[in-house]
Amino acid sequence: EEYELGDLSVALDTFAKEEVTRMTGKEGYEFGDLSVEIDARVKRAVGEFTGKVTYTPGDLQAEIRRRVAKQVLEYTGKDGYEFGDITREINRRRAVWVESYLGREGYEFGDLTKKALADFTGKKEGEYRFGDISKAIGSKLFGPRKRKRDD
Incomplete structure (x- = not known):
């Protein structure tokens, strides 16, 4: 069989459509199936990460913000966050370490x-x-x- 112009494109198109069909579990390929599948998978992953069943835009950002805030409060030992708290806590811990290493106050x-x-x-x-x-x-x-x- 001889190669004709466009054979490679047809083969790649067929392969891509078969893979999308395999990923989606659908019979046959329709334009947009890959986008719909990726969207659904991302929303499922965000739901698992956030513990929510229904996805709404902003869920991921809100969950990341919540987790970071929790970690900052644990790190600083404070009940609320103010700008500069992390820097102040790092400096406080450094001072404690220096005093401990030197065995005295007054660095x-x-x-x-x-x-x-x-x-x-x-x-x-x-x-x-x-x-x-x-x-x-x-x-x-x-x-x-x-x-x-x-x-």
């Missing part, structure tokens, strides 16, 4: 670095000297440095 710029260096090198805060990080890495990788004594 000043550089305190976290001093504490991290002290923890890493084993020295007291503020006693860091140039080379301490390299020495600490060497010690952690190769063990404590052993010095020879001249007798």
Whole structure:
């Protein structure tokens, strides 16, 4: 059988119509069946997500807004939402973490670095000297440095 102009288009059209018929479960294809099927599936999915039986426009947006608001209130521990609540809560939690990490109140710029260096090198805060990080890495990788004594 030889190819004629339009054979591919006819084959693709037939295939597409068969697939739409399979998806819809209908006998035969009618123009618009795919759009109707997709619309019905989306509405069903929105209904499952929202817990509603009947779909009305805006249901998805309203449900997302409701869920986000619930999560924000749980996160902030508040009964209502005001603009900036999430940022304020993040800052509050950061401050609590910093105080916990430092073991004291009254954070000043550089305190976290001093504490991290002290923890890493084993020295007291503020006693860091140039080379301490390299020495600490060497010690952690190769063990404590052993010095020879001249007798």
